[in-house]
Amino acid sequence: MSAERPLRSAPRPSLRRMPMYLRCLRALQKTSVEWVSCTYLAEVLQMDPTLVRKDLALTGVVGKPKVGFQLSGLIAAMEHFIGWDNLEDAFLVGVGNLGSALLGYEGFGQHGLNIVAGFDVDAAKVGSEIQGRQILHVDKLPGLAQRMHIGIGIITVGVRAAQGVADLMVSGGIRAIWNFAPMRLEVPAGMIVENEDLAGTLAVLSRRLAGLSVDLPVVEPKAE
Amino acid sequence: MSAERPLRSAPRPSLRRMPMYLRCLRALQKTSVEWVSCTYLAEVLQMDPTLVRKDLALTGVVGKPKVGFQLSGLIAAMEHFIGWDNLEDAFLVGVGNLGSALLGYEGFGQHGLNIVAGFDVDAAKVGSEIQGRQILHVDKLPGLAQRMHIGIGIITVGVRAAQGVADLMVSGGIRAIWNFAPMRLEVPAGMIVENEDLAGTLAVLSRRLAGLSVDLPVVEPKAE
């Protein structure tokens, strides 16, 4: 256990970058490397080293000049900083293409997430197992969520159904919603909602491909 | 055709918000409304009206004080601004859970994207049809991409295979990559790469749920 500095509030951009760092660090851990520097991470991730240093500092770890950071301590601090040091149970609603894909993703355990069950209204799906998870009727969600103390709801239904599903989640005591439906949900104050907007990324890509200008986050010319 | 102002370079955050606006506008269009104001959009999307106005101004449209913007003109301008006024052909590589989900998504036509075929190395998939798209062996990608002038490559393989797939896309003359593999791709200067990082969003959600502080983009208290 190394020395710590007081934890600061987390800027959202920094927080969004944490999983990238974590992935690199975990990969390094398999190679029996014990120390890692910001310089190294910056190079691998094509980033400014100062920015990496600032981000790591947020987790409270202290490094050694010339050496870097102890890998295991840094990983632990980062997992704790993100809130991934404990698995959180989740319900997923909408077992279509995208919902099934998320249900089947093996890596969520590494990301603090445990999807317990899937929900749908489609009679052909209800009662079956998809990706090894039971699929239940959404009607059952509020009661089960209450009883099982589910913290996270994942919405992968279409725009039409999304608000209704969110309401069910709220009534089930779910406190955080990961929303893949392309719309803003109306939820009571205190609810946590994070929207995943694939179209936003696609818009940036499309405009750049069309040859139109986009303010880029400094594409370093990688001097030779 | 309405008056235009000179188009400016697009700030990335603004560009990412455009699809949201567009979705609202298209929904309105079905209701035979003809005019829309920034005030209205801001309310529906839970945003600051000034920010909406700034964003819309980027597209070059001019509104009428007290009335707002003509819906059809605004939609056309926004589609053009994003680069969605023409469909771009795409190849998708990695027909696993996520890849299949994307292949099956019907809405990409609304987002300027036409996924022409899927690719994989799995003999069980190659030669079959998934979500109505032919699945071919990745070996065929460079040649086909060249011949068909494919502009966009979508990478939905794992981290291990992603760089190799990117290399194939580059050699096939593909100019833009939408990358779902959680890693930074090494590509020649001039290539367009946009990374989709689901884990980033999940990190923000997890930290907030853990009761730790996050700098939020102004959660307006919604005064009563």
Place this chain on the structure above:
DNA sequence: TAGATTGTTAATCGATTAACAATC
């Protein structure tokens, strides 16, 4: 007209980058 909304300029806020002293 009155008033809502646009368009624009200025102020604020926050994130990134640069500079540099401290240190192992």
Place this chain on the structure above:
DNA sequence: TAGATTGTTAATCGATTAACAATC
């Protein structure tokens, strides 16, 4: 030691918000 890297403060950059005149 010398030099790479950390930690921190200052400068820059860019996005958002506020203020307000113009206008239909």
